[in-house]
Amino acid sequence: MSAIRRFAPDAQGDFRWQAVDTLRYKQEGSAPFKDITRQVLFAPADQATEMRYFEIAPGGFSTLERHEHTHAVLILRGSGTVQLGRETHVVGPNDLVTIDPLTWHQFRATPESPLGFLCLVSKERDRPQLPTADERTALEGK
């Protein structure tokens, strides 16, 4: 049904879209990540894309990974960094991050602040790849 969903703090002060289920990130997964929630905001039958909202708690981070499918990420709340390949960028509200196929990427919240962002992704997509030890060393520029 056509609707308006408001983005507001819950009892814990975390921002969530009301009337949308909140899930833990990658409940199935064994990949390294920390303190992330996920809400699927929009995945209509006529669109091949999903829009999700992720919120990383202060000090948390997403998995360092890459995949063939692209992302468009819009930061809505808080502050943190995004790693794109070997570069790290400071990001905050209204920054739009586009991630090309097979680009290593990782989002981190600062120690003091959450990092909340929308992520647009195809419903049909390949599984993320994790870096080998050698790839991780190369990404760190050592």
Add this chain to the structure above:
Amino acid sequence: MSAIRRFAPDAQGDFRWQAVDTLRYKQEGSAPFKDITRQVLFAPADQATEMRYFEIAPGGFSTLERHEHTHAVLILRGSGTVQLGRETHVVGPNDLVTIDPLTWHQFRATPESPLGFLCLVSKERDRPQLPTADERTALEGK
């Protein structure tokens, strides 16, 4: 290329994503609308969806229309209203508006403020329909 695009005021104080072309809304069209700009932020080859940013100037409005394809709209800036069928809702930053197939809809900025929003839409979509005089009267509840 993977990138970060910043959302910042231009020389006129209007907010735009940097390094993205700004277009006039419906340059081809004859439908009634007023004072809208459009930026296509994200339309990658592997996704069937486009993300666009629209900004309606103070006092401006989008076309009252309906279509089979769905919209997801996220308000980013300013204030205004959205008409959904026969109901009108006040909207502001971080409100998420989902619009079902064949639902009449129109966005309006307040007289004092712009209304800026993201709109997610399928690349392949049907053409908007405009209301007949009778439909317009019914929508106004007269």
